[in-house]
Amino acid sequence: MEFFATLRLALGVASIAFELDTPTTIKQLVDMASQKLGTDISQKLFDGDKIKRGTMILVNGKNIHHLNGLDTLVEPGDRIAVFPPAGGG
Amino acid sequence: MLISEIFERHVRLIGHDCFKKLANSAVLVAGIGGLGSTVAQLLARTGIGTLHLVDFDRVEENNLNRQILYTRQDIGYYKVDVAAKRLKEIVPHIKIVPHRAKLSPEFILPDVDVIVDCLDNFSDRFVLDMLAEDKNIPLVHGGVARFHGQVTVIKYGETQTIRDIFEEVEDKDKIPVFPPLVTLVGSIQASETVKLLCDLGPSLVGKLLLIDLLANTIDTIDL
16 A cells, blocks of 8 residues: 555655455555554545545556445555545646 | 757757657647646747647736746736737747637537646546547646646546546645646646657656655656
């Protein structure tokens, strides 16, 4: 799981690697990341059971809105990118 | 081909064939605000033959921190008109086609080689994305917020669309933005446009470049 732009600065980490034995959802992965970092990052990324406005999550370059949202299952080797989209011009 | 002295310092770098392509190319810049000011100016200075400028706004005082085509004397005038005049002052022989219009599904895209997305919200970007996809015109996307921004190049039928990538992203009002970031992201968009037209070097087709000036990071994600 890779964090980009301001999220990387806020979390103080560029990426976290996980060893997965069982199918794991994005939501579970974020919980695991929170445990590793010792801080609840779900508050930064989620609003209840939805992705927070101002956060994007891509699995292998695909927006999880096109997959199964926070219930998207990740597999060994998958790359999860988390970043804030920039809408201004 | 007679080459204006304006371009002498970079024609040697990009080559005459590339320069000729640029001179014969038409590019549409959607939004002549922060990103668009930089993109339009750099494309003009690089030698693009025809620029279509699309914007419905007038210059306001609070634009002047980042919209580098405008000065205090331009406040109250339509951006496309001011931009057209200024770009002609820099490169007299360039053809500028101003479109004083807001993007809508009814907007008729002119026949151009590349579209550069310099819009300031995702709602309008999704409209531009549909229009560009209908005509199969490659699109160079850029966006900025606070200290961070992104750039990607869309080739329809080959890459994801803007709607695919930014599905369900919501717009925020009056996004604060760091002026140096705007010029930097616009410069990358202008560079990608030239590279696309001349088929130069590895491009951001199918890749998302993320930049953060506060953290001093530049990353690329495969899409």
